[in-house]
Amino acid sequence: MLIFNTLTGREEEFQPLQSGRVRMYTCGPTVYNFAHIGNLRTFVSQDLLRRWLLYRGYQLTHVMNVTDVDDKTIANACERGVSLEEYTAGYAQAFFEDCRRLRLQQPERVAYATRHIPEMVELVEKLLEKNLAYRQDGSIYYRISAFPKYGRLSHLDPDQLQIGHSVEADEYSKDNPRDFVLWKAPKEGEPSWETRVGRGRPGWHLECSAMSMKYLGDSFDIHGGGVDLIFPHHENEIAQSEGVTGAPFVKYWFHTEHLVVDGEKMSKSKGNFYTLRDLLDKGFDPLAIRYLLLSTHYRKPLNFTLEGILQAAAALRSLNNFLLLVRTCRDAAAGNPRIGEILQQALARFESAMDDNLNISGALGAVFDARYDLNALAESQGLFAGDRERILTTFGKFNALLDSLDLEGEDTTDAQVRELIQARSDARRNRDFKRADEIRGQLLQRGVILEDTRDGVRWKRIG
RNA sequence: GGCGCCGUACCCAAGUGGUAAGGGAGAGGUCUGCAAAACCUUUAUGCAUCGGUUCGAAUCCGAUCGGCGCCUCCA
Numbered sequence: 296m297l298i299f300n301t302l303t304g305r306e307e308e309f310q311p312l313q314s315g316r317v318r319m320y321t322c323g324p325t326v327y328n329f330a331h332i333g334n335l336r337t338f339v340s341q342d343l344l345r346r347w348l349l350y351r352g353y354q355l356t357h358v359m360n361v362t363d364v365d366d367k368t369i370a371n372a373c374e375r376g377v378s379l380e381e382y383t384a385g386y387a388q389a390f391f392e393d394c395r396r397l398r399l400q401q402p403e404r405v406a407y408a409t410r411h412i413p414e415m416v417e418l419v420e421k422l423l424e425k426n427l428a429y430r431q432d433g434s435i436y437y438r439i440s441a442f443p444k445y446g447r448l449s450h451l452d453p454d455q456l457q458i459g460h461s462v463e464a465d466e467y468s469k470d471n472p473r474d475f476v477l478w479k480a481p482k483e484g485e486p487s488w489e490t491r492v493g494r495g496r497p498g499w500h501l502e503c504s505a506m507s508m509k510y511l512g513d514s515f516d517i518h519g520g521g522v523d524l525i526f527p528h529h530e531n532e533i534a535q536s537e538g539v540t541g542a543p544f545v546k547y548w549f550h551t552e553h554l555v556v557d558g559e560k561m562s563k564s565k566g567n568f569y570t571l572r573d574l575l576d577k578g579f580d581p582l583a584i585r586y587l588l589l590s591t592h593y594r595k596p597l598n599f600t601l602e603g604i605l606q607a608a609a610a611l612r613s614l615n616n617f618l619l620l621v622r623t624c625r626d627a628a629a630g631n632p633r634i635g636e637i638l639q640q641a642l643a644r645f646e647s648a649m650d651d652n653l654n655i656s657g658a659l660g661a662v663f664d665a666r667y668d669l670n671a672l673a674e675s676q677g678l679f680a681g682d683r684e685r686i687l688t689t690f691g692k693f694n695a696l697l698d699s700l701d702l703e704g705e706d707t708t709d710a711q712v713r714e715l716i717q718a719r720s721d722a723r724r725n726r727d728f729k730r731a732d733e734i735r736g737q738l739l740q741r742g743v744i745l746e747d748t749r750d751g752v753r754w755k756r757i758g
Numbered sequence: 759g760g761c762g763c764c765g766u767a768c769c770c771a772a773g774u775g776g777u778a779a780g781g782g783a784g785a786g787g788u789c790u791g792c793a794a795a796a797c798c799u800u801u802a803u804g805c806a807u808c809g810g811u812u813c814g815a816a817u818c819c820g821a822u823c824g825g826c827g828c829c830u831c832c833a
Contacts (some may be wrong), residue, residue, distance in 0.1 A: 340833095367831090450762080520833065522762075523828065551833070558825075591771070596827080602770085603770060606769075609781080609782055664779080723791080732792080744794075746796065
């Protein structure tokens with residue numbers, strides 16, 4: 296399997312440090328607000344990666360952090376007049392609700408920054424010992440000039456970095472304006488911890504170094520996040536971790552491109568800023584949103600539109616309608632050897648596309664082509680029991696990534712629905728169409744749609 | 759100024775040297791008591807533009823135009 300590595304700027308053959316086992320860390324949310332659709336795109340792409348690793352049989356340990364202490368969480372909690380814990384707990388819970396709605400698999404471990412203060416302090420102590428960090432006005436900073444590899448991930452030359460407008464060189468009393476803070480001096484009215492390096496609170500970058508190494512070791516396989524984190528966040532993590540251990544921190548860096556909305560950068564002032572909740576309130580299907588976020592390659596900018604959600608919903612519907620056909624079309628007398636061929640080819644195409652740096656569009660092309668070929672056979676010849684099983688098994692494999700397909704079928708034990716459908720069929724047979732339409736209306740109110748086909752009545756629930 | 763992503767049909771989107779996957783929408787059709795759904799057919803002599811290399815280029819090289827991002831706490 297090939298995977299693009301930001302560190303080398305190339306696609307590389309994926310070879311975990313320990314054979315058969317993958318250790319992965321991804322930067323999770325800062326819980327100062329509801330996650331927006333751009334945040335969620337990144338998490339969906341990480342979900343696709345973890346699902347593909349599992350598909351390929353790796354034993355996976357995936358750790359995701361939750362940043363529950365930083366400038367924004369503190370400021371917002373303060374503004375609302377609640378404690379930091381109370382404030383962040385609500386948004387953390389909301390985040391995991393969003394993840395469930397989008398069918399994101401839970402990482403093996405979720406790590407909260409505020410529960411790992413001792414581990415962070417330990418790192419700071421070691422960096423001080425090695426003279427990679429220094430104290431200044433109660434804060435502790437990382438001395439970038441002492442870490443020659445600084446800039447290797449982002450391919451930036453530290454000497455050529457422009458100092459941003461927001462940071463006046465003399466605003467901080469740092470040796471070098473590019474040095475970043477490891478430990479912040481306490482401020483009146485802000486949460487702080489009494490620790491061996493003094494009272495204060497951690498800088499943002501520190502948690503990811505501390506928690507990833509605690510759970511995954513000094514060196515691990517994959518570290519992911521949005522492209523905006525390449526610099527400075529991930530660059531700083533490398534400086535912190537490798538500064539302490541001297542060992543290579545991460546083998547493969549996995550970064551997801553941003554999404555834009557209607558071709559423009561998402562921003563609250565433009566009115567094109569969406570959270571998942573906003574979209575669900577408008578009546579959009581969370582699985583269609585999952586499909587939309589999933590179906591563009593993770594290293595390409597994704598243009599998110601409401602129209603796109605509807606297109607995704609239609610694509611998903613057509614796959615599920617196909618599966619309905621597979622389950623309900625008339626029985627063939629014998630198995631069709633063509634079906635095995637079609638499935639085998641489709642699966643091979645699907646897998647080789649995914650192995651090629653998670654080429655999900657190519658993989659989906661294989662899925663839809665299989666649907667097309669199989670539809671023609673099922674419509675014209677019906678399906679043998681063994682054919683049905685094989686089709687559902689293969690689509691079950693596709694669904695290991697999509698997690699949006701109806702493989703099981705509807706609840707056929709709903710006696711009332713069954714009775715109504717039967718009653719309508721009887722009415723139709725007696726050419727009592729008024730009665731039949733009446734029953735169809737009743738079923739529709741229960742959320743059941745009927746399809747009259749040559750092979751009998753099919754029904755499904757409205758999504 | 760430095761670093762990076764991108765430009766393929768009405769919309770979304772694969773394809774990185776061998777003659778344009780797939781999805782949506784539109785149009786036509788099949789089925790049907792009707793409707794809906796489903797299914798089938800169809801839709802780029804063309805891949806931002808201009809040069810070049812090649813038997814052959816969306817793919818490689820050069821230039822140009824355009825969109826987006828990062829360059830100290832933003833996924």
